[in-house]
Amino acid sequence: MAIDLAKTAQENGIRYFLVSFVDLFGVLRAKLVPAHAIGDMQVDGAGFAGFAAWLDMTPADPDMFAVPDPASLVQLPWNREVGWVAADLWMDGKEVEASPRAVLRNQVARAAELGYRMKTGVECEYFLLASESDVISDARDVQPKPCYDQTALMRRYDVISEICDAMIELGWNPYQNDHEDANGQFEMNWEYADCLTTADRHAFFKYMVKSIAEKHGYRATFMPKPFPHLTGSGCHCHVSVWDPDGKTNLFHDDDGELGLSALAYSFLGGILHSADAMCALFNPTVNSYKRIDAPVTQSGATWSPNAISYSGNNRTHMVRIPEPGRFELRLMDGSANPYLLQAGVLAAGLDGIVNQREPGKRLDVNMYAEGARLRRLRRLPLNLLDALRLFDKSRVARAALGAEFVESYVKLKSEEWRSYATTLSRWEFEHTLDC
Numbered sequence: 001m002a003i004d005l006a007k008t009a010q011e012n013g014i015r016y017f018l019v020s021f022v023d024l025f026g027v028l029r030a031k032l033v034p035a036h037a038i039g040d041m042q043v044d045g046a047g048f049a050g051f052a053a054w055l056d057m058t059p060a061d062p063d064m065f066a067v068p069d070p071a072s073l074v075q076l077p078w079n080r081e082v083g084w085v086a087a088d089l090w091m092d093g094k095e096v097e098a099s100p101r102a103v104l105r106n107q108v109a110r111a112a113e114l115g116y117r118m119k120t121g122v123e124c125e126y127f128l129l130a131s132e133s134d135v136i137s138d139a140r141d142v143q144p145k146p147c148y149d150q151t152a153l154m155r156r157y158d159v160i161s162e163i164c165d166a167m168i169e170l171g172w173n174p175y176q177n178d179h180e181d182a183n184g185q186f187e188m189n190w191e192y193a194d195c196l197t198t199a200d201r202h203a204f205f206k207y208m209v210k211s212i213a214e215k216h217g218y219r220a221t222f223m224p225k226p227f228p229h230l231t232g233s234g235c236h237c238h239v240s241v242w243d244p245d246g247k248t249n250l251f252h253d254d255d256g257e258l259g260l261s262a263l264a265y266s267f268l269g270g271i272l273h274s275a276d277a278m279c280a281l282f283n284p285t286v287n288s289y290k291r292i293d294a295p296v297t298q299s300g301a302t303w304s305p306n307a308i309s310y311s312g313n314n315r316t317h318m319v320r321i322p323e324p325g326r327f328e329l330r331l332m333d334g335s336a337n338p339y340l341l342q343a344g345v346l347a348a349g350l351d352g353i354v355n356q357r358e359p360g361k362r363l364d365v366n367m368y369a370e371g372a373r374l375r376r377l378r379r380l381p382l383n384l385l386d387a388l389r390l391f392d393k394s395r396v397a398r399a400a401l402g403a404e405f406v407e408s409y410v411k412l413k414s415e416e417w418r419s420y421a422t423t424l425s426r427w428e429f430e431h432t433l434d435c
Helices: 005-012 035-044 100-113 150-155 157-170 195-215 262-282 286-290 338-354 367-373 384-393 395-401 403-421 426-432
Strands: 016-022 028-034 046-048 064-068 082-091 117-130 174-179 185-190 218-221 235-242 327-329
Touching: 005 035, 005 082, 016 035, 016 064, 016 100, 028 035, 028 046, 028 195, 035 064, 082 100, 082 195, 100 117, 100 195, 100 338, 100 395, 117 195, 117 338, 150 157, 150 174, 157 174, 157 185, 157 195, 185 195, 195 218, 195 338, 235 262, 235 338, 262 327, 262 338, 262 384, 262 395, 262 403, 286 384, 286 403, 338 395, 384 403, 395 403
Parallel strands: 016 082
Antiparallel strands: 016 028, 046 064, 064 082, 117 185, 117 218, 117 235, 174 185, 235 327
16 A cells, blocks of 8 residues: 555644755756645645756656655655755656656566566765865875775764664664775765665765764765875665565575576676676766776776676676675666666676576676787777767667667767766867977
8 A cells, every 4th residue: 555645744743845856967956845735745745847947858758747756755864954855757647757766667567477576785985085175085084005095984973873873773783884996085885675665765865974974064975086186986786586475585595606596697697798888877977987997096096997807706897796695796886766776787687688688707806907909809988989989879778778768868968978078178288289
């Protein structure tokens, strides 16, 4: 039985609801709805002009309505008067199929038809900056290898603990927090769940981190590569596929290589087959490609892939098998749209299962030391334009995600690339002014 949002508001002291959706660029959009009006909104949705967000619409298009999914309700731990709900987009009585949450829900339905249920967890890395600036917030966080630095972690205890306490309150079962490999960078981990739930939580997590950081006088950013000399922010995704009831992990096979089933290796084959094209979703910004194939950072390693490969418990590869029954996909970065990240993984993996794609031989090498010598290895795109061209041509993406979505996404992201390409940089003046 669906949650009655109006009744829930009365029982829990919610005065306002943020009826929210994520657009194609990963921007969180919302209407602030008073509790007395949420009953009608739960049925009819909150009205928006689609063209005003990053969706492929025009000012002439009719109203778009965001219908809240009550199962996604989160009462803001830092402001309990406000409830947040993820919404699905409708226009002219039809769901907007090119919206990110719909794209993921369609993949979830497709998986269910095949008898599968994908569960995932994400590792969200972010930087804490000084308020209204582009420098890290902690002037004493200067170690060349700052990963797991207890002292630097505890200097931001007030922020980290408040975010973690919020996740505990929300029932996400967070289990660890750490200072990451770059100065000023942190990561927080919570329990895996069905991929749609993970996407909703991922979207809310980014909002929560930014809000709580701001409350403490800092600015949080999930930008992939804000500092050239420091490790960028990834968003590693841990993946497993289960039976329809979610009780049996179909990736786990005690007799399989590294504890993985034949189904798991077919899924992996699909991921490897489409990884370069799916970069457009997994690494969706101009800045993303300054994390991929970056020069060695101050800490000694970038911790990001530049080629399409997999291995066992080896973090130098695009895909790591940390233990039986799951994969860690290390390609994604902090700018990834939470819904399109999951949709891209599921679309590519299902293609691998349906077409029984082989992942090839596992590489048990240090990619940072030996990868450049492996000539037959496919490389990841080096910029957003190349990624978009691969995505546009991908038969897997078009068949699974829909031609309408692919074309809308490529159109809007290509406009973003052109905006970047026509902007003069300081580097150009320094290297070409005297040509």
